[in-house]
Amino acid sequence: MGGRVGSRGDRRATIQDVAREAGITKGTVSRALNGHPDISDATRARATDAAARLGYRPLGSAQAIRTGRCRALGLVIETSEHDAHRPFLAEFLAGLSQGAATEGWTLTVASASEDTLGTYEMLIEERKADGFVLPRTRRDDPRVAMLREAGVPFVLFGRHGDPEGCAWFDIDMATAMREAVLRLARDGHRRIAFVGGSAAHTYNGLREDGIRAGLAEAGLADDLILHGALDRDTGEAAATALLDRTDPPTAFIYAIDLAALGLWRAARKRDLRIGEDLAVIAYDGTPEGAHSEPPLATYAVDHHNAGLRLADLLIRRIRGEAPEDLRELAHATYLDRGSARASKYQPTGGTT
Amino acid sequence: MGGRVGSRGDRRATIQDVAREAGITKGTVSRALNGHPDISDATRARATDAAARLGYRPLGSAQAIRTGRCRALGLVIETSEHDAHRPFLAEFLAGLSQGAATEGWTLTVASASEDTLGTYEMLIEERKADGFVLPRTRRDDPRVAMLREAGVPFVLFGRHGDPEGCAWFDIDMATAMREAVLRLARDGHRRIAFVGGSAAHTYNGLREDGIRAGLAEAGLADDLILHGALDRDTGEAAATALLDRTDPPTAFIYAIDLAALGLWRAARKRDLRIGEDLAVIAYDGTPEGAHSEPPLATYAVDHHNAGLRLADLLIRRIRGEAPEDLRELAHATYLDRGSARASKYQPTGGTT
DNA sequence: TCTCTTGCCGAAACCGGTTTCGGTGGTATC
DNA sequence: GATACCACCGAAACCGGTTTCGGCAAGAGA
Numbered sequence: 100m101g102g103r104v105g106s107r108g109d110r111r112a113t114i115q116d117v118a119r120e121a122g123i124t125k126g127t128v129s130r131a132l133n134g135h136p137d138i139s140d141a142t143r144a145r146a147t148d149a150a151a152r153l154g155y156r157p158l159g160s161a162q163a164i165r166t167g168r169c170r171a172l173g174l175v176i177e178t179s180e181h182d183a184h185r186p187f188l189a190e191f192l193a194g195l196s197q198g199a200a201t202e203g204w205t206l207t208v209a210s211a212s213e214d215t216l217g218t219y220e221m222l223i224e225e226r227k228a229d230g231f232v233l234p235r236t237r238r239d240d241p242r243v244a245m246l247r248e249a250g251v252p253f254v255l256f257g258r259h260g261d262p263e264g265c266a267w268f269d270i271d272m273a274t275a276m277r278e279a280v281l282r283l284a285r286d287g288h289r290r291i292a293f294v295g296g297s298a299a300h301t302y303n304g305l306r307e308d309g310i311r312a313g314l315a316e317a318g319l320a321d322d323l324i325l326h327g328a329l330d331r332d333t334g335e336a337a338a339t340a341l342l343d344r345t346d347p348p349t350a351f352i353y354a355i356d357l358a359a360l361g362l363w364r365a366a367r368k369r370d371l372r373i374g375e376d377l378a379v380i381a382y383d384g385t386p387e388g389a390h391s392e393p394p395l396a397t398y399a400v401d402h403h404n405a406g407l408r409l410a411d412l413l414i415r416r417i418r419g420e421a422p423e424d425l426r427e428l429a430h431a432t433y434l435d436r437g438s439a440r441a442s443k444y445q446p447t448g449g450t451t
Numbered sequence: 452m453g454g455r456v457g458s459r460g461d462r463r464a465t466i467q468d469v470a471r472e473a474g475i476t477k478g479t480v481s482r483a484l485n486g487h488p489d490i491s492d493a494t495r496a497r498a499t500d501a502a503a504r505l506g507y508r509p510l511g512s513a514q515a516i517r518t519g520r521c522r523a524l525g526l527v528i529e530t531s532e533h534d535a536h537r538p539f540l541a542e543f544l545a546g547l548s549q550g551a552a553t554e555g556w557t558l559t560v561a562s563a564s565e566d567t568l569g570t571y572e573m574l575i576e577e578r579k580a581d582g583f584v585l586p587r588t589r590r591d592d593p594r595v596a597m598l599r600e601a602g603v604p605f606v607l608f609g610r611h612g613d614p615e616g617c618a619w620f621d622i623d624m625a626t627a628m629r630e631a632v633l634r635l636a637r638d639g640h641r642r643i644a645f646v647g648g649s650a651a652h653t654y655n656g657l658r659e660d661g662i663r664a665g666l667a668e669a670g671l672a673d674d675l676i677l678h679g680a681l682d683r684d685t686g687e688a689a690a691t692a693l694l695d696r697t698d699p700p701t702a703f704i705y706a707i708d709l710a711a712l713g714l715w716r717a718a719r720k721r722d723l724r725i726g727e728d729l730a731v732i733a734y735d736g737t738p739e740g741a742h743s744e745p746p747l748a749t750y751a752v753d754h755h756n757a758g759l760r761l762a763d764l765l766i767r768r769i770r771g772e773a774p775e776d777l778r779e780l781a782h783a784t785y786l787d788r789g790s791a792r793a794s795k796y797q798p799t800g801g802t803t
Numbered sequence: 804t805c806t807c808t809t810g811c812c813g814a815a816a817c818c819g820g821t822t823t824c825g826g827t828g829g830t831a832t833c
Numbered sequence: 834g835a836t837a838c839c840a841c842c843g844a845a846a847c848c849g850g851t852t853t854c855g856g857c858a859a860g861a862g863a
Contacts, residue, residue: 113848114849114850115849123812124814125850125851126850126851126852129850130851133851135852137810137812138812139811142811142812156577157849157850158577158848159512159577159579160511160521160578160849160850161818161848161851162850163850164516164819164820164848164850165818165819165852166850166851167818171559176544176545176548178541178545186537188544189530192528192544192560193530193564196528196561197564200561205559205579206559207558207560208544208548208558208560209548209557209558210545210548210549225508225510226510360742387739465818465819465820466819466821467819475843476844477819477820478821478822478842478843478844478845479841479842479843481820482821482842485821487822489841490841490842491840494841510818510819512819513818513848515820516819516820516821516847516850517819517820517822517848517849
């Protein structure tokens with residue numbers, strides 16, 4: 100069915116077959132196909148033609164043993180992490196492997212529950228990956244230190260405290276959060292709370308920075324800032340703490356969608372209605388947000404694209420480009436949904 | 452830092468180094484380490500000792516070129532699939548790669564948006580995987596036909612219409628669904644609906660079989676069966692259609708959690724309350740189900756364990772065990788939550 | 804016309820393993 | 834005591850590529 104034109108039975112074509120077909124030696128075929136300069140155009144054409152005729156594709160492991168490159172990107176998923184990133188994993192993986200595939204690379208996935216660094220070391224030692232994508236970067240990330248010292252290429256999804264030697268792709272989340280503040284302030288809110296996530300991760304500081312910038316720009320107080328809300332339960336707890344203050348917020352910004360959904364429960368217990376008494380905007384773009392009542396306004400991240408870009412950046416890093424040239428910042432897109440409004444505070448509605 | 456004891460500088464130890472260290476030839480080391488019978492115990496001990504001293508680990512790609520095995524499991528995720536399985540992907544992947552790791556294998560992930568079979572063929576052609584895990588099996592699955600013909604080992608997560616030559620791991624979902632029917636019937640429900648998912652996939656028929664068995668056992672009619680509910684919207688549509696009948700159901704069983712959540716909206720529009728006027732049980736165990744009001748009763752699947760088992764089965768399949776010996780059926784665990792009750796129909800409550 | 808480059812390619816070594824083949828020494832058999 | 838057999842290991846081929854090295858022929862310069 101496939102229609103392979105193997106020179107001999109059903110075996111896959113080897114470089115020897117190509118050499119025979121083209122009437123040159125296998126060494127020459129190798130150099131021709133890999134673009135070495137000391138091959139004439141005519142010979143190169145004969146090699147590529149013969150390769151195409153036979154459907155030749157070099158065997159990755161065979162090249163790996165000489166070149167030391169296996170043309171695979173590594174990704175280690177940490178099962179101990181809180182699962183805020185779970186919903187995106189499929190999109191992200193698809194983007195990564197698709198980006199790798201366009202260059203003929205593959206994606207090697209490993210998981211680590213405890214000894215994360217050991218997992219990386221094993222993959223390096225056994226040459227299962229030429230470089231790594233590091234998701235969920237921490238402010239001071241041990242993986243960065245380790246890979247830096249080992250001289251193994253890597254690219255961050257997120258940023259790092261010390262960007263020296265780091266290539267990265269990230270979302271301009273500070274701008275998004277600043278925008279969120281200004282958006283709510285424009286609607287008349289004067290008491291805007293921010294509920295952050297994990298303090299150890301870089302995203303949290305960056306989002307807080309944006310919040311503080313927005314608050315300053317709007318001339319509002321920054322006394323309603325909390326952290327540590329990672330899921331629905333902790334998000335509810337944070338909301339409860341804030342709503343119980345003497346001068347409670349009328350609007351919330353959450354660093355994480357899933358945590359924001361905890362506000363619904365906290366609000367119900369106090370007979371406050373989101374979209375009327377309270378406004379809330381979050382960040383991530385998880386599918387669940389679209390199904391709450393009212394739906395959750397959020398800054399959505401395109402994780403498929405993130406995977407695509409990270410694969411490209413990492414491959415270029417492995418090929419030797421300078422990390423300083425491999426840094427990209429993309430934007431989150433605002434999904435304007437019901438939860439962002441609080442009719443009590445709308446210009447058309449009640450008082451300020 | 453790592454403390455490798457490489458015989459020469461920082462280079463990783465090769466089989467030559469081990470041979471030198473043990474005072475035997477590299478061929479003998481290879482045979483000793485791979486358990487060939489024609490090696491004396493004494494020599495084998497010297498080889499393993501030397502290997503341990505040097506921290507030797509064979510280079511996968513080097514073995515691959517001779518043995519034809521790369522010691523990697525392949526997984527192709529189809530991005531075009533509806534995203535009912537997304538929430539589990541992280542757990543599932545973790546299980547798979549962990550299961551692979553225990554045998555020293557790795558997991559190669561690729562994605563396919565259109566040409567799924569082509570993706571498999573490419574991975575086979577380039578020997579990026581020794582076998583495949585096929586998730587979301589269809590009743591008549593083209594991947595099975597292709598891999599069967601190509602002679603490439605595979606293992607199904609789910610079952611197949613023609614089990615010939617198929618190894619698989621699956622959940623005994625028929626029993627779960629049958630139990631669900633009996634559970635609801637015991638609570639006094641006489642009108643029990645079943646809302647299935649994708650008819651092309653095997654899971655749907657198996658779940659329907661269980662439902663019908665349960666209905667027959669309870670002596671109830673099977674006129675409330677619908678299919679095609681894959682997400683919240685289609686789940687709501689199915690619920691609407693059923694509730695609008697002249698003799699509507701008082702209890703629902705959904706084949707998919709996510710679809711079951713669509714019942715909440717349909718019920719609200721009719722002023723029916725789940726946990727009071729209506730009972731619902733679903734299947735999957737998605738995290739979202741725990742946060743609805745009332746929480747969704749469901750048969751939860753341990754996807755991490757599924758990954759673990761599938762990795763083990765596939766590796767054994769690749770090593771040559773007969774597919775008939777590589778079939779496992781696990782059980783879903785019932786999460787008894789609020790949505791399963793309908794106080795109107797409880798023995799303590801109203802009439803039958 | 805002769806030498807010196809230079810472009811281009813073949814031959815062979817090499818990468819790190821696995822596998823085949825043959826030979827050695829020791830023990831059992833006649 | 835000669836032969837057959839067996840357990841065991843060294844030597845070398847092999848897997849499918851890449852890379853080094855050297856030589857040949859053509860063109861440039863004297």
